[in-house]
Amino acid sequence: MLIVVSMALFALGLLGVIVRRNVLIMLMCMELMLNGVNLSLVTFAHQSGSAAGAVLVFLIFVVATAEIAIAIPIVLLLVRRKRAMDLDAYTDLKG
């Protein structure tokens, strides 16, 4: 049952990243995807009774923290330059 929940969380996060316009909301949806993966890892670790899953979850925590610590300053700089949080304002970043 929890595997299905984690799958739904991951899919909803992915949908949010694709569908929403606001940059900060997209970042939060990425966090939701990471949470779904964490839930599946914890469920597998619980089923198999090994410590590897929990250690991997801890690594994901650290990676998520580092990601947010870098992503938020980048978003701050972008918004300060364009005065917009809408992704449509950044289409000139396309190659």
Next chain:
Amino acid sequence: MIETLLLYLFAGTALAAAVLMIVLRHPMRVALALIGCMLSLAAVYALLDVHAIAVFQVLIYVGAVMVFMVYAIMLLDVRDSSYTRRYSGLLVPGVAGLLLLLAILGHGVWRSLPAPGGAASGGGPFRLKEFSVAFLNDYWLHFELVSVLLVAAVVAALAVLQVGRRNRG
């Protein structure tokens, strides 16, 4: 019995909060929904006897990441078109891709699902002591890699701020 009920309750709360994140308009409400989702996931971890992960979920995710996110939302009070129109033009392809992904993932999960009632919970509760012993005995290399990653993140954040300062002045 009551634990199973609580497990279903918190898993349902997490799912409902995730759906709210897609639907709600203001970033602060989305952040509050995400905090609710993370807290219910922490409750699920605690019910699964993975106490260390539950504590870290509350401390790191809710305590650090989401506080940072809420600060950023309050700092960036930019009212633009993303407040009036929630969804980008990718709504229809996004939903179609989501349904496709759910079909493929659900097929794989359905085939690999264990027999109902056979959810054998291996091992005892995984408390902080077991976690620390496993971490510092078997996974010490990952511990060191984490510290390297955190240093790299700090240096990268400083570099980003330096770029912003140079562009302004």
